[in-house]
Amino acid sequence: MLRWALAWRLLHGGRGPSGLNFSRVPAATSSGGGGGRAEPRPLPLSYTLLDGEAHRPALVFLHGLFGCKNNFNSIAKALAQQTGRKVLTVDARNHGDSPHSPDMSYEAMSQDLQDLLPQLDLVPCVLIGHSMGGKTAMLLALQRPDLVERLIAVDISPVETTSVSDFPSYVAAMRAIDIPDEVPRSRARKLADEQLSSVVQDLAVRQFLLTNLVEVDGCFTWRVNLDAMAQHVEEILAFPPRQDSYPGPTLFLLGGNSQYVPPSHHPEIRRLFPRAQMQTVPNAGHWIHADRPQDFVAAIRGFLA
Template sequence: MTDVATVALHCIDMPADDAAVDEIPLVVIHGLLGSADNWRSHLKVWQRSRRVIALDLRNHGRSPHAEGMRYATLVDDVLALMDKLSIKRAHVLGHSMGGKVAISLARLAPERVASLMVADIAPVAYQHGHDDVFAALERVREGQPKNRREADELLAEHVDFRPTRLFLATNLVRNDDNVMALRVGLDQIQRGYEAIIGKPDGEQPFDGPTLVLRGGDSPYVADDMLPALREILPRARVVTLKNAGHWLHADQPEAFQQAVDAFINAQ
């Protein structure tokens, strides 16, 4: 779909429990600066019913760093992983940026998507909103903290909200120099940021079964975005989780898990 070379994505591949009845696996795609590791508790619940694969997008988690953050490029990476794992079709769930990857996948390769689940993102272009986060990660990179306490102090110079700092700290690993270093491809992500905040790729609507979960306290899927959403996802069922923000799967984990399970089971 693009002329950018694919990268071999890292993933967590959890087989279904013996009692599972759904032969179609679930593929989970994280958001910006997230990783497959963020989803482990959810994966354990969903594997009761089906095989579950959570992946690390390029420049995230344990996947390689490489230029190219267009959604069509990220879709190529995901399709290459699905091919490697012999997955012809999957239920696809994406959160935030991962939701745009999932929408792009459904539009560009609809035959590979049994159902689509989009968590707290709309298929629209957003404004810049991560300058403080990028500055915080840059500060950690230049500060070379020896431990997580020092890293948090550096992050706090740009990010006041502690839960956000804890999330960002999941991107830190101790390197060979005994320094807490970034495992994300920060430079590649920043160079690709205009594509990340842009619209998903694809020309046609996806007319397969679709669930859009949004946080009741989040502005990411506002009511005025719903007409644009329904143009691209005409069969979308929109469900609002109360007392949940943008990280709705962390704010209301049980409600989120149950909504995903119920939707897939209804297909």
């Protein structure tokens, strides 16, 4: 059977070609998952760093729920080439090649970056976060504005998004997948796709979720930590209450076909991010970088100019 709760472990590390630096780390747990308010222990995140000019703020990309750093591969390469800046893509905890932890709070995810970015000498940076990554980016900017030169929140706001999100049903559907051991990968993927289809009708979304299906010792499992997601899904769809504001330039980049950031969210955006600009990408849904990659890159470059 598919062991969805199996921790995803990656045991190899090294340096990639053409200036790509990889940090791959084994799965781990954090002491920050209990009910107390102790400061979360940062985890060593997996990342890819494209080299560039050291004197200009680097671009740092944070993916959304169920995503990984590879979601931004082509965009990162394009922006590194076009801007000459360093570009960092990061796997959030419980995603991609980063360690697993029972704590999936935004405070913990912000702490991971507060630990990583100074280590890489990438502060202050331009922080670009999509969906869950956008909320992590916003919280980090509010907590540590000295680390963030400017901020881009992609189709997300500092407001609860439960009413428009299907993510809880996605988590439940992924947990229910049942795949026999020792079947070929193509067969396993087909079985998972068929079982997800009753809940996730959109083929593109199913294909996105299936990028997390991996084989470990002959068994198929999810490399995302579905236990932690199920435990924290309401918290992920919310946003930690904040009183302080972020004084830096901020862009809220919205999908023209998305309902994630309605006008009712704008007052809270203006309160927390008084220098916020709003820009809509036509013919784009929630995953703007996938739907309209050239427009996405152009919007980022325009904001940097």
